[in-house]
Amino acid sequence: MSVSTCPSSTPIVDDAQRCDARGLDAVDRAIVLATQAGLPLVPDPWGAVGREVGISGAEVLERMQAMQANGVIRRVAAVPNHYRLGYVANGMTVWDVDDMQIERLGREVAAIEGVSHCYRRPRHLPHWPYNLFAMLHGRSREEVERQAEVLRRRLGDACRDHRILYSSRILKKTGLRLAGKRPNDAATNAGRRS
């Protein structure tokens, strides 16, 4: 789902516009809330979700397909925990890349092996000059460093500076939780109403 597939007339939309455009209604939101921690592992997961949300399984499936078609859902998948599979080194690499070339180089970097996420983000000068983020995963820090070296060579003179920030501890990790309007209700509101 790269941005290049959007119509060329579409400018970079801000998040507020995107929210309006995403077209999630209350039932969709209820489905997102009911599935974001994982589907029930039963023969008819849609029916099980439907019972929770108060609609039919067929409608859940239809809405899931619609959300997939409009990009709210990237994919429905068996999501591996890479850490448990041996990818214990996680390096967030940040790069100060020439703005004139970042579009092309961002795509090139994204295609390099070991890169799971690659984003352009704003600089905050003077203390944060980095505009390109690439997340690297390896079985050791040495492997991440070798991957970063491949990126550095690819960026060449277009890159003025870079850093690698290793995760030393995971202090909180949940799948994306569609944030509701009601803070902290998960702990107190076991009987869900939404």
Add this chain to the structure above:
Amino acid sequence: MHCQAPSIKAEDLDALDRRLIDSYQRGLPVCTRPFHTIAERLGSSEEEVLARLERLQAMGVLSRVGPVFDHARAGASLLAAVAVPEAERDAFAELINAAPGVNHNYAREEPAREHGYNLWFVMTAPDEPELEARLDDLERRLGVPILRLPMLEGYHIDLSFPIPWAELERA
């Protein structure tokens, strides 16, 4: 150093487990009986596929079987960071974790640098104004400026990559 459990042994996963992970980390069929469809493709039974997925999830090899949402389209979110004294890091982390909308929080370090941004978290909210309000509120409580790094463009977001089973077995 890490608070997660160590890696699993690749030997504990047989050919069917591996095929399930390899074939379906990029997406499973969104159809009436998805696990039945998967079973047919793999020459297994629906019951067996469900039992395997259940076990892989219990082992922590799979974090979940379900939808992967696009942060930007399912609400507003951004990557945020603060630089805090290393000795007080955990106290700051607790405040951050307790704030509404925080869904990831990683301590990060740079081997050759001190006093860098050492807490990185993702803040989410239903919409953009609420996101800013949550960050402003948290910033006041932390008493340190929050570096706000919204995604301007995504070149590649792919949490799936080939798992080198053979190498894992040697490890």
